[in-house]
Amino acid sequence: MLYKRILKPILFRFDPEVIHDFFTSIGECLGRFALTRLVVRCVYGRYSSLEASSKIYLSAGFDYNGRLTQILSCIGFGGEEVGSVTARPCEGNPKPRLTRLPKSKSIIVNKGLRNEGVDAIIRRLNAKGQKLNSGKKSSFVIGISIARTNDEISAKSIQAGINDYVYSFKRLNEEGVGDYYTINISCPNAFGGETFAKPELLAQLLPAIMTIQNNVVVDRRKPVYVKMPINIPWEHFAQLLKIIDQNSLDGVVIGNLNKDYSWLDVREEAPKEYVGGLSGKPCTHPSTDLIRKTREVYGNRFTIFGVGGIMSPATAREKFEAGADKIQLITGMIYEGPGLVGRIARSIVVQVKN
Numbered sequence: 001m002l003y004k005r006i007l008k009p010i011l012f013r014f015d016p017e018v019i020h021d022f023f024t025s026i027g028e029c030l031g032r033f034a035l036t037r038l039v040v041r042c043v044y045g046r047y048s049s050l051e052a053s054s055k056i057y058l059s060a061g062f063d064y065n066g067r068l069t070q071i072l073s074c075i076g077f078g079g080e081e082v083g084s085v086t087a088r089p090c091e092g093n094p095k096p097r098l099t100r101l102p103k104s105k106s107i108i109v110n111k112g113l114r115n116e117g118v119d120a121i122i123r124r125l126n127a128k129g130q131k132l133n134s135g136k137k138s139s140f141v142i143g144i145s146i147a148r149t150n151d152e153i154s155a156k157s158i159q160a161g162i163n164d165y166v167y168s169f170k171r172l173n174e175e176g177v178g179d180y181y182t183i184n185i186s187c188p189n190a191f192g193g194e195t196f197a198k199p200e201l202l203a204q205l206l207p208a209i210m211t212i213q214n215n216v217v218v219d220r221r222k223p224v225y226v227k228m229p230i231n232i233p234w235e236h237f238a239q240l241l242k243i244i245d246q247n248s249l250d251g252v253v254i255g256n257l258n259k260d261y262s263w264l265d266v267r268e269e270a271p272k273e274y275v276g277g278l279s280g281k282p283c284t285h286p287s288t289d290l291i292r293k294t295r296e297v298y299g300n301r302f303t304i305f306g307v308g309g310i311m312s313p314a315t316a317r318e319k320f321e322a323g324a325d326k327i328q329l330i331t332g333m334i335y336e337g338p339g340l341v342g343r344i345a346r347s348i349v350v351q352v353k354n
Helices: 002-011 016-030 034-045 118-127 158-175 199-214 234-246 281-298 313-322 331-336 339-353
Strands: 056-058 079-085 098-101 106-109 141-146 180-184 224-228 251-254 303-307 326-329
Touching (some): 002 331, 079 180, 118 158, 180 199, 251 281, 281 313, 303 313, 326 339
Parallel strands (some): 079 141, 224 251, 303 326
């Protein structure tokens, strides 16, 4: 109530990217000290059991430079997906990169893969104690989303794009950073578009990725997933799943931003022309439907992360009932407050008991 009635009305008066950067800096600072971590845990994370929290992750797109790894567990998250990271630093698209649509409980996201580049992020994660062989290992899971750099170099040819993904994937494996990797083929706001969401091109990318994976020492291999688009017909989606299966990847993240503005509750909130993908509520049903169909066809073959429109414990439950093993969220936390994470965790505990 404090967040929704007092803080949110104030925060929503300011540019969303300014607020995002402010809270990222605050969160990084709070994560540095045992005392401040304890205070945050007492406020937000005290009701979250380890079992419940292990199913709730911060989605890629929020902590894109890996600055919040030490504080998120105190809010109740069991893990996060850093990134998307790219082979080279990327400034992102021109501002505004974030636009709130409060009547539709959505945000127009047009960041364009803004991040400091894979090598800088590896150094930061290592400095924060997330290296694989760093003594006592935290139960907090760090996934890393990998995308193609948003520039002309990576878009000049298919092979250039593949090389871009491979560089990031190879460097992360060399350093042993991260607990799993997600190949983001579906960012809708990058130079050249969603190139590798085409089945014939995904069939070229994944063997190159898995060649690197197969050369990693067995006990250091990490699970590999693909982040899927949600604005394609099931027949197209099924073709992508088949290629992922054939290349022995571990699972899928369903899914990315919604590019169809007709899903908005109030269409007039958004520009007439497409300027970025929609997060939040407009993603709820498209992603849930694809999760359900994927689970029906593939059974337990894939681990499924359910992402999109998780605005309440009820919508989180819908993802699990559709077949998701774990969930990821961002926008729900922005609209409902950090306490949403704990409420979802408590609902998971109640559901298990019942």
